[in-house]
Amino acid sequence: MENLIRTARNEMWYLLFMLPGICLFVMAVIIPLIMGARYSFTNWDGVSNSFGNVGFDNYVAAFHDPDFWGALWHTFKYALILTVLVNVLSLLLALVLDSFLPLRNLFRTIFFLPSVISIVLAGFVWSYNYSTGIPNLLSHFGIDASSPLGNPDTALFGLILIALWQGVGSPMIIYIAGLQGIPGELSESARIDGAGSWKTFLHVTLPLLAPSVTINLLLVLTGSLKVFDLVFVTTGGGPGFATDVMSTYIYRTSFSSFKGGYGMALSMMFFLILVIVTIVQMSISRRREVEM
Amino acid sequence: MKSNKAAVLAVFSLLALVFLFPLYVALLMSLKTAKQTFDSFYALPSSLNFANFAHAWETSKFPLAIMNSLIITVLSVALIVLVSALAGYAIARRNKPFYNILFMLFLSGMMIPFQVTMLPLYKLGKTLHMLDTHWGIILIYGGFGIQTGVLFYTAFIRQISREIEEAAKIDGCTTPGIFIRIIIPLLKPVTATVIVLNALYIWNDFLLPLLYLQDNHYRTIPLQQYFFFGQYSSDLNLAFAYAVMGMIPVIVFFLIMQRFIVKGIAAGAVKG
Numbered sequence: 001m002e003n004l005i006r007t008a009r010n011e012m013w014y015l016l017f018m019l020p021g022i023c024l025f026v027m028a029v030i031i032p033l034i035m036g037a038r039y040s041f042t043n044w045d046g047v048s049n050s051f052g053n054v055g056f057d058n059y060v061a062a063f064h065d066p067d068f069w070g071a072l073w074h075t076f077k078y079a080l081i082l083t084v085l086v087n088v089l090s091l092l093l094a095l096v097l098d099s100f101l102p103l104r105n106l107f108r109t110i111f112f113l114p115s116v117i118s119i120v121l122a123g124f125v126w127s128y129n130y131s132t133g134i135p136n137l138l139s140h141f142g143i144d145a146s147s148p149l150g151n152p153d154t155a156l157f158g159l160i161l162i163a164l165w166q167g168v169g170s171p172m173i174i175y176i177a178g179l180q181g182i183p184g185e186l187s188e189s190a191r192i193d194g195a196g197s198w199k200t201f202l203h204v205t206l207p208l209l210a211p212s213v214t215i216n217l218l219l220v221l222t223g224s225l226k227v228f229d230l231v232f233v234t235t236g237g238g239p240g241f242a243t244d245v246m247s248t249y250i251y252r253t254s255f256s257s258f259k260g261g262y263g264m265a266l267s268m269m270f271f272l273i274l275v276i277v278t279i280v281q282m283s284i285s286r287r288r289e290v291e292m
Numbered sequence: 293m294k295s296n297k298a299a300v301l302a303v304f305s306l307l308a309l310v311f312l313f314p315l316y317v318a319l320l321m322s323l324k325t326a327k328q329t330f331d332s333f334y335a336l337p338s339s340l341n342f343a344n345f346a347h348a349w350e351t352s353k354f355p356l357a358i359m360n361s362l363i364i365t366v367l368s369v370a371l372i373v374l375v376s377a378l379a380g381y382a383i384a385r386r387n388k389p390f391y392n393i394l395f396m397l398f399l400s401g402m403m404i405p406f407q408v409t410m411l412p413l414y415k416l417g418k419t420l421h422m423l424d425t426h427w428g429i430i431l432i433y434g435g436f437g438i439q440t441g442v443l444f445y446t447a448f449i450r451q452i453s454r455e456i457e458e459a460a461k462i463d464g465c466t467t468p469g470i471f472i473r474i475i476i477p478l479l480k481p482v483t484a485t486v487i488v489l490n491a492l493y494i495w496n497d498f499l500l501p502l503l504y505l506q507d508n509h510y511r512t513i514p515l516q517q518y519f520f521f522g523q524y525s526s527d528l529n530l531a532f533a534y535a536v537m538g539m540i541p542v543i544v545f546f547l548i549m550q551r552f553i554v555k556g557i558a559a560g561a562v563k564g
Contacts, residue, residue, distance in 0.1 A: 021379035028435020
């Protein structure tokens with residue numbers, strides 16, 4: 001009997017330990033998610049206290065909404081290009097910083113520095129550099145330039161460049177950590193067997209780096225699919241709707257156009273797309289890791 | 293090989309300059325007057341003048357914004373550390389379905405993009421009178437932060453041997469006693485990781501303050517900057533002085549904590 005009480009008391013402590021975490025999680029994630037799912041079937045304007053059920057109308061409307069498809073297309077274009085660029089650049093930086101380069105720590109600090117600045121600041125600084133700083137520099141070489149953010153055809157690439165500048169820091173660190181986990185003898189012996197640098201990299205380093213590649217692709221891809229701040233503070237989705245991404249479109253729909261129910265339906269669809277992308281990406285990467 | 297090395301060093305130095313260029317322009321702007329900028333864009337100002345900084349400090353409620361950012365960041369991070377360490381300990385030590393299911397739930401929560409819960413969170417905040425308060429946004433950051441926090445702590449505590457705890461238990465130590473006396477002192481490295489990652493995220497966050505802190509008495513640095521730029525977009529030198537002032541705290545934090553930041557990111561990659 002006494003044993004039983006002691007066990008119960010012990011279990012109670014562990015349950016008590018869990019309680020604050022559960023409460024916070026329920027408040028910040030579970031309740032909003034359930035509320036959101038509920039609102040997505042209503043015509044709620046996002047402000048008033050009353051609303052009516054509309055069934056799947058919001059979802060049907062989204063399928064016929066060209067702005068939704070436009071925003072989705074921009075989101076994926078942005079995310080895919082950025083994921084490739086960030087990973088190529090950060091891997092290159094990591095490879096060189098892990099080798100013979102002098103002043104490695106200084107370079108690492110410099111390439112990481114932009115990541116710690118808030119996106120509001122980065123957006124502001126870059127908008128100015130795009131519109132005045134860089135054209136001013138280029139005019140010394142006789143080149144006439146204007147801000148890429150002002151032109152619908154190049155605005156998205158202008159944003160990608162800012163995100164690249166801000167985004168290489170962490171993946172670079174992850175690649176350096178991955179490279180340091182690879183025993184040096186392996187590339188050494190490949191070299192003795194007559195493999196050149198490129199072949200050694202392709203057949204020895206890269207396969208062993210596969211876990212870092214997986215995690216970096218996943219982090220950058222899911223992170224960039226959710227991009228909000230950069231677009232919101234730099235272009236606001238413009239010019240026209242050239243840089244409107246899912247999250248800015250959802251924000252505008254919910255808060256500026258007062259279509260809360262519709263905004264929530266868009267959010268739910270976006271969430272579903274993200275889950276699918278994550279699962280697909282993870283299963284592809286895992287399979288590649290095993291093969292190699 | 294030697295010339296190769298020099299070439300790589302040259303390329304990297306050039307790349308480093310490209311990386312620093314936007315920041316250089318920002319600093320330059322903050323130190324010059326509009327006339328000096330117009331006369332020669334890239335030249336350093338003939339004399340150091342901090343008038344822009346003084347002016348920006350006065351007009352912008354900068355000290356207030358710094359205090360808001362500090363209060364929100366420090367308390368949110370403390371909450372995340374405390375709550376995730378407790379939950380992580382329970383999950384790591386009770387290998388029962390109930391705890392494992394909760395663990396999986398926390399993990400899957402990381403997949404939910406913020407935008408999806410944005411509007412309901414705003415509505416919830418309004419209903420519970422959490423808008424324009426410090427505690428409201430701190431609780432929400434707590435709910436976001438524990439998802440990765442629990443992951444870090446659970447993985448770390450699972451690697452700690454149970455034997456000392458068993459011995460303490462035999463000597464009559466209760467579960468909270470064990471947690472406070474034995475576990476907490478061992479958690480320093482993982483706590484450093486959780487602190488730096490969350491501190492950087494919360495300090496720089498824009499969207500949640502945009503939703504929750506609309507009253508300018510509660511605005512954090514990034515939010516205040518956003519409105520300041522809008523308001524003073526004609527006086528760029530002033531706006532840039534404000535931008536540079538906002539950068540300084542986080543850059544100093546980064547340079548001091550650099551070692552932990554690097555470790556934290558590397559640890560996050562391996563365990564996440």
